[in-house]
Amino acid sequence: MTWLCIRHPEPKKNRPRILPVFLPYHGCPGRCIYCAQHLQTGAGRPSLSDVYQNLNDNLQHRAKHGHKDMGIAFFGGTFTALPQSWQNNFLDLAMQFRKKGLINHVRCSTRPDRITPNHLEWLKSKGLDMVELGVQSFDHEVLHRSRRGYSGGAARAACVQVMQSGLELGIQLMPGLPAATLDSWEKDLLQTCALKANAVRIYPCVVLHGTSLAEAFHRQEFVPWDFELTLRAVSLALLSLWKANIPVIRIGLAPQQDLSAAIEAGPWHPALGQMAKSQALYTHIRKAMRAMSGPAAVCQDWHIFIPRRFVAEFWGHRKNMALVWQRAGFPRNRVHAWEKSFFWVASQESAPNALTLSAALCNETNSTFDVRESQSSSRLLSRGASNDSVSPKIPKAIRFGHDWLPKDHQGNS
Numbered sequence: 001m002t003w004l005c006i007r008h009p010e011p012k013k014n015r016p017r018i019l020p021v022f023l024p025y026h027g028c029p030g031r032c033i034y035c036a037q038h039l040q041t042g043a044g045r046p047s048l049s050d051v052y053q054n055l056n057d058n059l060q061h062r063a064k065h066g067h068k069d070m071g072i073a074f075f076g077g078t079f080t081a082l083p084q085s086w087q088n089n090f091l092d093l094a095m096q097f098r099k100k101g102l103i104n105h106v107r108c109s110t111r112p113d114r115i116t117p118n119h120l121e122w123l124k125s126k127g128l129d130m131v132e133l134g135v136q137s138f139d140h141e142v143l144h145r146s147r148r149g150y151s152g153g154a155a156r157a158a159c160v161q162v163m164q165s166g167l168e169l170g171i172q173l174m175p176g177l178p179a180a181t182l183d184s185w186e187k188d189l190l191q192t193c194a195l196k197a198n199a200v201r202i203y204p205c206v207v208l209h210g211t212s213l214a215e216a217f218h219r220q221e222f223v224p225w226d227f228e229l230t231l232r233a234v235s236l237a238l239l240s241l242w243k244a245n246i247p248v249i250r251i252g253l254a255p256q257q258d259l260s261a262a263i264e265a266g267p268w269h270p271a272l273g274q275m276a277k278s279q280a281l282y283t284h285i286r287k288a289m290r291a292m293s294g295p296a297a298v299c300q301d302w303h304i305f306i307p308r309r310f311v312a313e314f315w316g317h318r319k320n321m322a323l324v325w326q327r328a329g330f331p332r333n334r335v336h337a338w339e340k341s342f343f344w345v346a347s348q349e350s351a352p353n354a355l356t357l358s359a360a361l362c363n364e365t366n367s368t369f370d371v372r373e374s375q376s377s378s379r380l381l382s383r384g385a386s387n388d389s390v391s392p393k394i395p396k397a398i399r400f401g402h403d404w405l406p407k408d409h410q411g412n413s
């Protein structure tokens with residue numbers, strides 16, 4: 001009897017309700033080549049006074065209606081380069097409502113070249129919890145060609161400064177910028193994992209109307225990544241970041257009202273995140289099966305049990321993964337939803353009634369599974385319950401590059 005128990009690889013994340021406060025271009029030293037904040041955020045170009053007044057009204061309203069434990073996020077500009085009096089005003093306002101229990105987390109986004117240790121210390125003393133750095137890439141050539149104005153070393157140093165200040169670090173990455181390749185993207189991810197960011201956002205580069213990048217695109221000097229490459233890059237990123245216990249809190253630009261009309265080219269899709277997660281989950285499960293059974297792990301007569309809350313993710317956007325799973329040996333009649341929190345793969349001989357399986361697992365896991373899970377970052381245990389019952393196998397690091405998906409997913413098999 002052979003079976004495999006697999007945890008979903010995504011780290012648990014707190015999902016506080018976030019009140020986004022958009023400050024389009026405020027504090028920015030110039031207009032970055034890809035940026036169209038007024039379109040991305042759908043917020044137009046309000047003055048700081050208007051933003052402040054709206055935020056104040058919004059917070060008053062929510063406090064009056066008993067809302068609690070929300071986060072505030074100052075996005076869309078360079079918060080740390082606003083006039084300090086405005087930084088002070090916004091943070092004081094947040095603190096005022098923190099004392100009332102409405103707010104429990106405050107974050108801002110900024111550029112890596114607009115922070116200093118003293119400033120971070122001051123922001124922390126004013127109640128800021130997290131700084132999200134719009135790093136975009138750590139690669140020198142990518143940063144240079146994208147005219148970001150700082151080096152990869154400066155971006156790394158800024159990340160370290162944030163962490164050393166005691167603030168949480170968020171890193172925003174942008175695959176597909178000029179000169180970016182899968183190779184440079186892999187290095188960006190390795191850097192991000194090494195820095196142990198608290199959260200990551202991934203915004204694949206798209207060509208937005210009115211930007212310098214759009215002009216370069218029309219002059220045929222810039223070609224955005226296609227959707228397939230982007231999906232592949234983001235799936236890889238998820239596996240890599242999840243393995244490093246880093247939550248990915250956003251994938252792709254949010255579908256604001258004016259956004260789709262403003263996209264001239266590039267890999268934007270409202271379900272990119274969902275599709276990338278489905279592919280990452282597929283890769284994770286298949287790698288786990290390979291770790292157990294070797295490369296011939298296409299199991300014609302196996303069954304898989306999946307936690308009910310992951311059913312949609314398993315089948316993918318509009319069930320686009322159904323054929324992929326079928327090719328891997330899991331047609332729909334061999335896929336079963338259940339109430340457990342883990343995935344379970346078993347051969348037909350042992351193919352189970354879910355209750356029997358879960359009872360068996362509970363017996364085993366009470367003594368070892370849970371303990372082992374809490375002691376190790378591993379999310380997977382596999383066992384053979386007969387002769388080859390051995391110590392758990394830990395999957396090797398998810399490798400980048402060329403075999404990111406199993407062969408059976410590469411199209412024409």
Ligand code: SF4
Nearest residue numbers: 028031032035076077
């Ligand atoms: S990318 Fe960031 S720094 Fe650049 S213009 Fe947009 S908001 Fe400002």
